[in-house]
């Protein structure tokens with residue numbers, strides 16, 4: 052099977068920026084994957100999932116492989132849980148809806164996150180008080196060099212805030228094949244995140260259900276976050292940075308409105324959206340809503356950078372550099388990108 056040549060990658064990422072792959076192919080199972088890896092062994096390799104956490108700033112003079120491994124199956128169940136396996140190439144939100152329709156609980160707070168199942172453990176996706184690791188059971192991944200399938204349990208994955216071993220220690224070494232989630236048969240609701248409770252109230256929900264929670268999350272996300280099918284983006288471009296208690300106290304003294312949350316280890320997580328909103332390209336101008344050409348900072352959530360149409364990856368990257376510099380100048384806090392840059 053020979054990959055196609057000189058393919059535009061714009062349709063394959065949620066940012067929709069133009070970039071070309073010298074070779075491009077999709078795989079639906081490990082046989083196809085192994086054959087393609089064998090074919091392209093001498094080329095630099097990029098594996099694409101849903102493309103929702105990726106910014107291409109250049110062409111790829113190598114082989115781009117798109118993961119299209121599909122399938123959802125119930126592996127087994129016990130008194131409290133069902134164990135559901137999904138192919139890494141399944142669309143995340145469709146998978147969440149599938150689980151909700153069967154009344155399997157756990158994923159509802161993670162509704163409407165763009166991307167595919169494979170990205171969920173890769174970056175330990177999280178939203179509205181729930182992180183993937185709370186639902187994760189295990190995964191299978193293809194070891195590129197050894198050409199075999201390896202199983203990773205939760206402790207093997209080294210989950211942290213938007214982190215896993217696949218982004219660090221094992222970067223570029225594995226291709227995620229499928230993920231198994233442990234979901235509750237009897238729902239346990241997590242509506243501690245203030246905005247969910249408020250939204251449920253607005254919706255007039257009398258009796259809580261996982262469907263109602265999912266709908267509340269969808270409404271909140273849709274009101275704040277740009278729809279990647281309309282405006283190119285990759286969700287939060289930066290992580291929320293953590294600082295020491297001393298640094299937090301110092302900042303709070305100088306910026307009493309600063310938004311921060313205590314971490315379990317005594318440090319504080321700062322709302323990067325707030326830091327960015329309070330900084331800008333010049334005196335009295337905020338980054339929030341800023342636009343240069345077709346690259347911009349979203350006007351309802353400053354943590355999200357957007358492509359209004361024809362921005363290049365480099366323009367968006369350049370904007371992110373300037374934002375990081377100005378936040379550092381004002382707060383002496385270094386933002387870290389959440390999005391993978393290629």
Ligand code: EPU
Pocket residue numbers: 177178179180275285286287288289290291310322323324325326328339351352353354389
């Ligand atoms: N804020 C501002 N200005 C802004 C944006 C945010 O002041 O422009 C402040 C507000 O005070 C707000 C606080 O920041 O109360 C937190 O904002 P929000 O609830 O929107 O959450 P976030 O910390 O900006 C994180 C995740 C999101 C996730 C939400 C909800 C990261 C990097 N991002 O955003 O995840 O949906 O919480 O749980 O942790 C993603 O990773 O792509 C993503 C969208």
